[in-house]
Amino acid sequence: MTTTAPEALDLQRAARDHLWLHFTRMGGYRDGEVPIIVRGDGCYLEDSKGKRYLDALAGLFSVNIGYGYGEEMGEAAAAQMRELPFYTNWSYAHPRAIELASEVASLAPGDLNRLFFVSGGSEAVESAWKLARQYYSARGEMRFRAARVPGQRVEPVVDFDAMEALQQSSRRRWKAISRHIAYHGTTMGALSINGIPAIREPFEPLVPEVHHVRNTNRYHRPAGESEAEFTAFLLDELEQTIEAAGPETIAMVIFEPVQNAGGAFTPPEGYWRGVRELCDHYDILLCADEVITGFGRLGAWFGSELYDIRPDLMTIAKGLSSSYAAIGAVVASDRVMEPFMEGTRMYSHGITFGGHPVQAAVALKNIEIMRRDRIVEHVAGTQSAFRATLEQLLDIPIVGDVRGTGFFYAIELVKDKETRQTFDDEECETLLRGFLSPALFERGLICRADDRGDPVIQISPPLVAGHQEFDQIVSILGDVLAEAWTRLHR
Numbered sequence: 001m002t003t004t005a006p007e008a009l010d011l012q013r014a015a016r017d018h019l020w021l022h023f024t025r026m027g028g029y030r031d032g033e034v035p036i037i038v039r040g041d042g043c044y045l046e047d048s049k050g051k052r053y054l055d056a057l058a059g060l061f062s063v064n065i066g067y068g069y070g071e072e073m074g075e076a077a078a079a080q081m082r083e084l085p086f087y088t089n090w091s092y093a094h095p096r097a098i099e100l101a102s103e104v105a106s107l108a109p110g111d112l113n114r115l116f117f118v119s120g121g122s123e124a125v126e127s128a129w130k131l132a133r134q135y136y137s138a139r140g141e142m143r144f145r146a147a148r149v150p151g152q153r154v155e156p157v158v159d160f161d162a163m164e165a166l167q168q169s170s171r172r173r174w175k176a177i178s179r180h181i182a183y184h185g186t187t188m189g190a191l192s193i194n195g196i197p198a199i200r201e202p203f204e205p206l207v208p209e210v211h212h213v214r215n216t217n218r219y220h221r222p223a224g225e226s227e228a229e230f231t232a233f234l235l236d237e238l239e240q241t242i243e244a245a246g247p248e249t250i251a252m253v254i255f256e257p258v259q260n261a262g263g264a265f266t267p268p269e270g271y272w273r274g275v276r277e278l279c280d281h282y283d284i285l286l287c288a289d290e291v292i293t294g295f296g297r298l299g300a301w302f303g304s305e306l307y308d309i310r311p312d313l314m315t316i317a318k319g320l321s322s323s324y325a326a327i328g329a330v331v332a333s334d335r336v337m338e339p340f341m342e343g344t345r346m347y348s349h350g351i352t353f354g355g356h357p358v359q360a361a362v363a364l365k366n367i368e369i370m371r372r373d374r375i376v377e378h379v380a381g382t383q384s385a386f387r388a389t390l391e392q393l394l395d396i397p398i399v400g401d402v403r404g405t406g407f408f409y410a411i412e413l414v415k416d417k418e419t420r421q422t423f424d425d426e427e428c429e430t431l432l433r434g435f436l437s438p439a440l441f442e443r444g445l446i447c448r449a450d451d452r453g454d455p456v457i458q459i460s461p462p463l464v465a466g467h468q469e470f471d472q473i474v475s476i477l478g479d480v481l482a483e484a485w486t487r488l489h490r
């Protein structure tokens with residue numbers, strides 16, 4: 001039977017009865033209160049009871065300009081609604097999609113010049129993998145055609161080496177390589193790329209075949225290991241994985257510039273240069289998943305620029321519109337685009353809302369605001385003060401590590417700072433879910449207590465945050481973490 005919405009809806013009750021929250025143990029809301037957020041301004045949110053929260057997670061690492069630009073963004077959306085509320089990117093273009101593609105291409109490093117729009121990060125990752133898969137067959141067709149010059153008599157003498165090389169480079173490829181504990185989204189392809197066993201297992205069998213390699217977590221590496229040794233160790237493992245999987249079958253290596261899940265793993269010196277070299281050596285496309293790191297989070301427009309990654313593909317979403325609109329994209333280099341520009345070939349993929357004009361208008365306005373209000377420069381200029389403030393937390397015994405860069409940090413919690421001993425599953429459950437998350441929320445701080453890897457608190461505020469917010473984050477976290485330590489030793 002259909003339930004009709006009552007005139008004055010009891011939001012709490014209706015939320016319990018009808019809304020299905022993502023990644024949420026709904027059983028907890030059978031009797032418990034669903035938190036209902038009703039408005040936002042700057043770095044702050046307000047719930048249905050009028051309580052304010054500092055959003056130190058920027059929504060989901062995504063409201064880069066904060067919550068205070070609704071008027072301007074709304075006007076851009078309304079103007080677009082009046083002019084052209086919808087048209088598709090299936091065979092047609094429209095001004096906002098063209099302008100947004102040009103704008104992002106001008107910001108993106110190197111020859112990342114072509115945008116394929118989608119509705120979010122998972123679709124971007126999904127589309128990047130499909131594109132990488134199709135790229136090799138499209139490129140092969142292009143090369144075979146180039147080898148057979150029309151109208152020319154076939155040479156009776158065959159160069160077998162050249163033929164072999166041609167065949168190798170034109171084989172279909174389908175595999176992907178990503179890193180342990182990395183999160184890349186939830187659609188079946190993107191989910192398969194994820195390196196988090198707990199979110200993969202319920203949906204197995206997944207899309208074959210993804211191989212996972214080590215991430216750049218340094219915290220639990222041997223104490224004496226140098227940066228160069230760590231880099232060599234990681235690259236060696238990546239190369240062995242490529243060799244074992246068969247280089248001629250691998251379409252894509254996909255890593256985040258700084259890995260989020262597990263807790264803001266920054267790359268060691270020389271890591272990205274080495275990854276790029278291996279991809280070049282084995283002729284594999286390199287995709288930088290910039291769904292979080294893009295649009296200023298690391299104090300540069302893109303992590304690819306910061307670390308000189310030179311990817312062939314980049315996936316973007318979240319910060320592209322500061323989450324005021326549901327839009328993402330795959331950004332492809334000229335090299336990846338080339339085979340698709342020949343003859344009748346096309347990338348056989350599309351999504352109704354890809355490049356939606358209203359979403360594109362909002363994303364354009366977001367970039368205009370970011371440029372005008374010098375948001376990326378603000379992150380670059382205040383990031384060391386932010387880090388220094390966060391590092392005060394290292395005085396608390398439960399805080400083992402503070403790591404990250406830009407406005408993208410994780411605090412790793414440990415049982416013993418000396419041995420870096422971590423918590424077991426049961427302790428994580430009582431500490432993170434049972435105490436920390438509710439205590440932080442209660443104190444008016446939204447950040448994430450995460451145990452997809454070792455337990456961490458993730459901090460990723462809107463990029464408009466300043467000293468006042470840095471201090472507030474550390475003051476609340478300091479109190480709550482100190483109490484967590486006391487509880488552990490009761």
Ligand SMILES: Cc1ncc(COP(=O)(O)O)c(C=O)c1O
Pocket residue numbers: 060120121122123125183184185186256260289290291292317318
């Ligand atoms: C690196 C990365 N890729 C992909 C995604 C998936 O994005 P979405 O939730 O928009 O589908 C996320 C989401 O957090 C992400 O962090």
